[in-house]
Amino acid sequence: MEARLTQPSSEVPILFEAGADKAIAIQLPVEEQPPQSALVARIDRYLRAAGALDTARRSRLTAATARNLLALGVSAEPAWAEIVAAVDRALAGADSTEGSDKALTTSTTPHGRVALRLVPDADVGAGAGWGTPPRRRSAMRPQDLSLWRPTAELLLGLRVSRPAQGLAACLCWVAILIVP
Amino acid sequence: MGRLDSAPAKPKYRRLLLLILVLASTCAAVLVLGTILAADGFSLLELAILTIFSALFAWITTACWISVIGFTVRLAGSRRRQGEGLAEGGPATGPSVTALVMPVYNEDPERVVAGLRATLVSLCENTATGRYDVYILSDTTDPEIWLAEELAWSRLNREFAGRIDVFYRHRPRNLARKSGNIADFCESWGYRYDYMVVLDADSVMSGDCLTRLVGRMDRNPRVGLIQVPPVPVMRETLFARSQQFASSVYGPTFVAGLAYWLEGDSNYWGHNAILRVQPFVEHCGLPVLPGREPFGGEILSHDFVEAALLRRAGWEVWLAADLGGSFEEPPPTLIDHAKRDRRWCQGNLQHIGVLLARGLRPLSRLHLGMGVMSYLSSLLWLLLLVFSSLEALRQAQTEHSYFIEGDLFPNWPVSYAFEATTLLAITLVILYLPKLLGYFALFTERRRLTAHGGAIKAFISVVLESLMSILLAPILMLFQSGFIVSILAGRSVRWAAQRRDDDETSWREAAAAHWVHTALALATGVASYLYIPDFFLWLTPVLLGPVLSIPLSRFTSRTDVGRRLKAWGIFLTPCESDPPRVLQLLSYYMSDRTPPLLPESAAASLFEQAIADPFMNALHRTLLERQPRSKSERLRLDGLIARLQENGPDSLSRDEKRDLLCDPTSMATLHALAWEASDPAQPSGHAPQGAAAH
Numbered sequence: 001m002e003a004r005l006t007q008p009s010s011e012v013p014i015l016f017e018a019g020a021d022k023a024i025a026i027q028l029p030v031e032e033q034p035p036q037s038a039l040v041a042r043i044d045r046y047l048r049a050a051g052a053l054d055t056a057r058r059s060r061l062t063a064a065t066a067r068n069l070l071a072l073g074v075s076a077e078p079a080w081a082e083i084v085a086a087v088d089r090a091l092a093g094a095d096s097t098e099g100s101d102k103a104l105t106t107s108t109t110p111h112g113r114v115a116l117r118l119v120p121d122a123d124v125g126a127g128a129g130w131g132t133p134p135r136r137r138s139a140m141r142p143q144d145l146s147l148w149r150p151t152a153e154l155l156l157g158l159r160v161s162r163p164a165q166g167l168a169a170c171l172c173w174v175a176i177l178i179v180p
Numbered sequence: 181m182g183r184l185d186s187a188p189a190k191p192k193y194r195r196l197l198l199l200i201l202v203l204a205s206t207c208a209a210v211l212v213l214g215t216i217l218a219a220d221g222f223s224l225l226e227l228a229i230l231t232i233f234s235a236l237f238a239w240i241t242t243a244c245w246i247s248v249i250g251f252t253v254r255l256a257g258s259r260r261r262q263g264e265g266l267a268e269g270g271p272a273t274g275p276s277v278t279a280l281v282m283p284v285y286n287e288d289p290e291r292v293v294a295g296l297r298a299t300l301v302s303l304c305e306n307t308a309t310g311r312y313d314v315y316i317l318s319d320t321t322d323p324e325i326w327l328a329e330e331l332a333w334s335r336l337n338r339e340f341a342g343r344i345d346v347f348y349r350h351r352p353r354n355l356a357r358k359s360g361n362i363a364d365f366c367e368s369w370g371y372r373y374d375y376m377v378v379l380d381a382d383s384v385m386s387g388d389c390l391t392r393l394v395g396r397m398d399r400n401p402r403v404g405l406i407q408v409p410p411v412p413v414m415r416e417t418l419f420a421r422s423q424q425f426a427s428s429v430y431g432p433t434f435v436a437g438l439a440y441w442l443e444g445d446s447n448y449w450g451h452n453a454i455l456r457v458q459p460f461v462e463h464c465g466l467p468v469l470p471g472r473e474p475f476g477g478e479i480l481s482h483d484f485v486e487a488a489l490l491r492r493a494g495w496e497v498w499l500a501a502d503l504g505g506s507f508e509e510p511p512p513t514l515i516d517h518a519k520r521d522r523r524w525c526q527g528n529l530q531h532i533g534v535l536l537a538r539g540l541r542p543l544s545r546l547h548l549g550m551g552v553m554s555y556l557s558s559l560l561w562l563l564l565l566v567f568s569s570l571e572a573l574r575q576a577q578t579e580h581s582y583f584i585e586g587d588l589f590p591n592w593p594v595s596y597a598f599e600a601t602t603l604l605a606i607t608l609v610i611l612y613l614p615k616l617l618g619y620f621a622l623f624t625e626r627r628r629l630t631a632h633g634g635a636i637k638a639f640i641s642v643v644l645e646s647l648m649s650i651l652l653a654p655i656l657m658l659f660q661s662g663f664i665v666s667i668l669a670g671r672s673v674r675w676a677a678q679r680r681d682d683d684e685t686s687w688r689e690a691a692a693a694h695w696v697h698t699a700l701a702l703a704t705g706v707a708s709y710l711y712i713p714d715f716f717l718w719l720t721p722v723l724l725g726p727v728l729s730i731p732l733s734r735f736t737s738r739t740d741v742g743r744r745l746k747a748w749g750i751f752l753t754p755c756e757s758d759p760p761r762v763l764q765l766l767s768y769y770m771s772d773r774t775p776p777l778l779p780e781s782a783a784a785s786l787f788e789q790a791i792a793d794p795f796m797n798a799l800h801r802t803l804l805e806r807q808p809r810s811k812s813e814r815l816r817l818d819g820l821i822a823r824l825q826e827n828g829p830d831s832l833s834r835d836e837k838r839d840l841l842c843d844p845t846s847m848a849t850l851h852a853l854a855w856e857a858s859d860p861a862q863p864s865g866h867a868p869q870g871a872a873a874h
């Protein structure tokens with residue numbers, strides 16, 4: 001079952017549009033019927049609320065979710081947390097084309113794949129930080145802004161250029177002769 | 181890429197020229213005032229007046245000479261000269277990767293996305309080489325705005341899928357405010373990019389401007405930062421339109437002058453600039469200043485300091501005065517302008533502690549000093565008025581003594597009316613010459629003149645803008661002086677989002693903001709009329725604005741007045757009369773605001789929808805980064821979930837809602853609980869409240 005989910009039938013690529021604002025691209029096998037009607041109805045209701053409007057396509061995703069639940073040995077009346085996680089896993093299975101995403105398709109923690117396909121080229125395998133590329137920390141070192149203080153070396157090493165000396169001398173003459 | 185040790189030699193004569201012009205005119209003015217004041221010898225009060233006057237005169241003279249230089253440069257032809265230090269042709273370093281980063285903090289998500297959308301569409305329309313990614317870096321603390329940002333981002337992301345990657349990141353803790361937000365980006369994803377273009381929440385940049393900036397960076401490997409002067413646009417209140425007009429007419433001349441003498445020693449204004457990422461990461465980490473706020477702590481106005489640090493490391497910082505296509509929105513009202521000034525004032529005064537930092541270049545220190553002076557000048561002006569009034573009072577109460585003991589000849593009073601009038605005239609010329617030069621510069625480009633309404637309407641606009649600034653300048657002086665006093669008293673600024681809509685100021689709001697100004701001006705007016713009537717008339721231009729500040733503040737905030745003047749061609753700018761494509765796009769997107777994603781459940785808050793709606797819940801959780809939580813924290817969050825279940829969302833505070841939203845486990849739990857609670861155990865059951873009924 002898991003193999004089928006992670007290696008979807010290539011003949012039937014299915015895309016369901018979840019309304020104008022919610023597009024979810026899904027690929028699923030279509031050969032099986034949903035096993036239990038009550039469970040199916042609950043999953044169907046959830047998917048409808050998630051924006052899966054196309055009945056045929058929704059029913060395929062419902063079937064995949066139900067199968068996923070049964071494969072994990074979940075009871076016939078699973079809790080909503082399990083259903084949500086199963087929908088998530090079903091979508092992960094649909095997203096994964098290489099079958100290498102076993103951890104995601106068996107995870108009991110929902111990763112929010114109902115919205116995942118909105119992110120182009122998202123790194124599904126990373127499992128986290130889908131909104132952004134992977135982080136690689138390189139700290140920005142705080143720069144030194146300590147205050148400059150005059151030192152004795154500065155005074156000793158002071159060199160005044162010839163033109164500056166000339167200008168200073170002129171100003172002194174002006175101060176002595178003209179200003180008074 | 182590290183420190184650049186030997187910068188190429190720069191022609192220094194431009195800076196020397198400006199220094200000589202400023203010093204010579206200031207010395208001349210001080211000499212004239214000194215002659216007047218020294219008639220009876222200097223008193224301490226007169227010395228204080230002379231000192232403050234010289235500082236203020238140097239300040240306004242600098243601005244005036246920069247405009248004169250800018251006018252000359254523009255007259256000389258010279259788009260070529262303005263950007264001459266930066267090569268546009270020649271070999272580039274190869275296709276580069278650029279990130280457009282937009283830090284946001286409790287801003288209107290629809291406006292943010294509309295601006296980004298316009299920028300990105302313009303970029304896609306441009307034949308851009310290299311790759312561009314976009315990062316919306318949210319520090320938003322309001323849960324509803326945070327969720328709205330995510331929805332808006334999801335739309336933007338899909339619209340540009342396959343062309344430009346748009347990423348969204350929310351920081352749960354807003355360390356170091358905006359500079360910390362950018363630093364977080366640089367530390368996490370800086371390795372992926374050669375350059376980053378920093379945008380403000382209201383920034384819009386054209387694709388042409390962006391690609392040319394990237395091209396200049398590619399071809400000038402010594403350049404660490406290029407700032408494009410942002411042109412204020414899109415506001416319709418009278419106050420904002422007059423500011424937009426002033427910036428449009430006087431701005432280019434001033435900026436051309438700045439670019440001319442600063443060259444590779446320019447400054448960074450915090451946004452609408454491109455930065456080379458690696459040197460920024462290596463050299464622009466900001467320290468926490470020693471001491472307590474408002475002078476110590478995190479550096480608020482980070483931009484000037486970052487430019488100074490880049491320069492210290494040898495990287496050039498340029499002002500691209502010749503590039504257009506860079507826009508921002510000004511504060512809509514006088515009160516909003518003052519609120520922004522309050523933040524900037526504290527940030528700039530904090531630079532006093534950085535002015536003498538080791539190793540900074542002299543021009544970087546000058547930039548920091550000018551930033552301090554831009555607010556300190558208000559307080560100095562106020563002190564000059566107070567001291568001048570006291571001096572006038574002293575002179576009014578002193579009778580002239582014609583016969584001095586021991587002197588045979590009478591001591592005739594000497595009139596300095598000519599000197600005083602000349603000094604006043606010179607001051608007025610220095611204040612208004614930049615405006616006139618800006619106006620005359622319009623005649624060098626016929627298209628610009630027409631876009632400003634033509635010669636006559638542009639002149640009327642200049643006169644009206646000057647009248648408005650005469651009335652508003654003293655009010656801003658009082659505002660800024662008050663800010664400085666409150667900062668010196670140790671009151672720190674709160675980080676609040678800037679208002680970016682055109683809501684008018686109410687009478688109540690105007691009265692609350694300006695009653696002190698009105699009272700102060702009335703008291704000063706009455707006192708001067710009673711005790712120094714000769715001085716009263718001199719004071720009236722300064723007192724009139726504050727006396728009328730309440731009605732003025734309300735009147736200038738009116739959009740209908742702004743629009744009517746626009747219809748008459750007054751305060752018209754090219755961005756209004758002939759808007760560039762990117763602004764047309766922005767206007768279109770702003771008018772075509774997308775309705776809420778989940779209209780059926782509009783009654784529920786976005787917080788409730790994020791709990792119940794599968795799409796929103798999933799979208800939100802995909803964007804969260806998992807953080808380890810302590811047991812006590814987990815217990816606290818579980819307690820919040822229990823309270824939410826028992827008493828509903830209104831029982832949680834904003835911060836508590838935010839805490840729940842930050843935790844993916846809590847959001848998954850809440851989502852399942854919401855569906856559990858609404859499960860009627862039958863197929864036809866309804867989705868929980870807040871979930872969309874698709």
